[in-house]
Amino acid sequence: MNDNFIHIKFSRSNLHNYWIRTAILKAIKENLSRFDGKMLDIGCGGMPYKEWILNNSDVTDYVGLDIESAIVYDQLIKPDFTWDGVTMPFNAESFNCAIGTEVLEHCPKPEIVLAEVHKVLKPGGVFFFTVPFLWNLHETPHDEYRYTPFALERLLKEAGFDDVEIYATGGWHASMAQMIGLYVKRAKINKVMRRLLEYCCLILLRILYRLARKEEVTFTEGQMITGLYGVCRKK
Numbered sequence: 001m002n003d004n005f006i007h008i009k010f011s012r013s014n015l016h017n018y019w020i021r022t023a024i025l026k027a028i029k030e031n032l033s034r035f036d037g038k039m040l041d042i043g044c045g046g047m048p049y050k051e052w053i054l055n056n057s058d059v060t061d062y063v064g065l066d067i068e069s070a071i072v073y074d075q076l077i078k079p080d081f082t083w084d085g086v087t088m089p090f091n092a093e094s095f096n097c098a099i100g101t102e103v104l105e106h107c108p109k110p111e112i113v114l115a116e117v118h119k120v121l122k123p124g125g126v127f128f129f130t131v132p133f134l135w136n137l138h139e140t141p142h143d144e145y146r147y148t149p150f151a152l153e154r155l156l157k158e159a160g161f162d163d164v165e166i167y168a169t170g171g172w173h174a175s176m177a178q179m180i181g182l183y184v185k186r187a188k189i190n191k192v193m194r195r196l197l198e199y200c201c202l203i204l205l206r207i208l209y210r211l212a213r214k215e216e217v218t219f220t221e222g223q224m225i226t227g228l229y230g231v232c233r234k235k
Contacts, residue, residue, distance in 0.1 A: 005048035012198040015181035015205060019212070020226060023169035024101055024130050025049075027229040032057045034126045034231060037096030040065060042117060043103030046077045059097070065089075086112060093122045101130045104152075105145045114159035121234045127161065130229040134175050136182055149219045149228055161232035170226035171217035177208035178226050 006025065010018050028049060036058035041047055044064030053059050065088065066079040081089050085107070098117050107113045117127055131147050147155075149166045156164050170178070184197045217225065 006052050010206070010209070012202065015198060015201060016178070016185035018181065018205075019170060019174050019178050019209060020132070020135075023174070023226070024229065027130065027167070027169065028053070028099075028128070031126075031128050031231050034128070035059050035097045035099075037061070038063065038094070040090075040095045040098040040117075040120060042098060042100040042113070043067070043106065044079050047079075049099070049101070053099075063095070085109075088116045088120055090120045092119050094120050096122055096125050098125070098127045099129070100127070102132060104129060104131050104147070106139060106142050108144050110145070110155055111159065114155055114161070118160045118234055123234055125234045126231050127156075127234075128229075128231045130169065130227060132227040133225050134178055134227070136186060147228060152228060152230075156232050160234065162235045164230065164232040166228055166230035168217040168219070168223075168225040168227070169229055170212055171215045172224045173208045173215050174212035174226045175224045177205045177212065180205060180208075 004014070005021055008014070008018060008021050008025065014021070032053070035053065038061040039053065039059045041050070041062065041064045044066050047062070047064045050062050050064070054062055063081065064079040065081045065083060067085055068082045083089055098121060100117070104110050104113065121127065131145075131152065133146050133148075135146075137143050149168075153164050153166055180201055184194065184201055189197075217223065219225075
């Protein structure tokens, strides 16, 4: 499973998630030099980035944490710790860095989660995060939020974080490609129509992805985004 998060090849099978997985991996690579020591993965799921981060950064210990009622993506991969969504089972200042990919949208009270992340980080520790913006309902009914960059920045600062940096995982071109991919792969259409659309959309999505990689995205009126990623620091 994890190979689909690290070695991502564009094909009919991943029209819906090719861009977002590529964008998240790119964002992790851009921030790899900020990771070291003991890392906490919040809402870890199958921990798809664990081995890659351990092999390509100064992280020496990778700890996976998930909610007690979390969906099991892989029977062979279990979180190192579980929690109740209120208090993490760690002492204050236990971790050098933390990562949370596509998890904050599932938190009914994100302010509690962010406060706990801030608590368990050492001074100077960084928190890397990603959230979706343009995405279908998923893991229902535990799909809580879609964040704007402004709301996310406010929540992070209120939790005590400093040096907040937030960027888009994609703009208009990527959003169109992602929406088409989601429709083709997840809409309720018959198998024949789905297969036909998969083949028809391959060229169009390649063009949109090429345009997306050159697109400059700013958080201004009228901008569309696929999602957000960023990093912040505990003082």
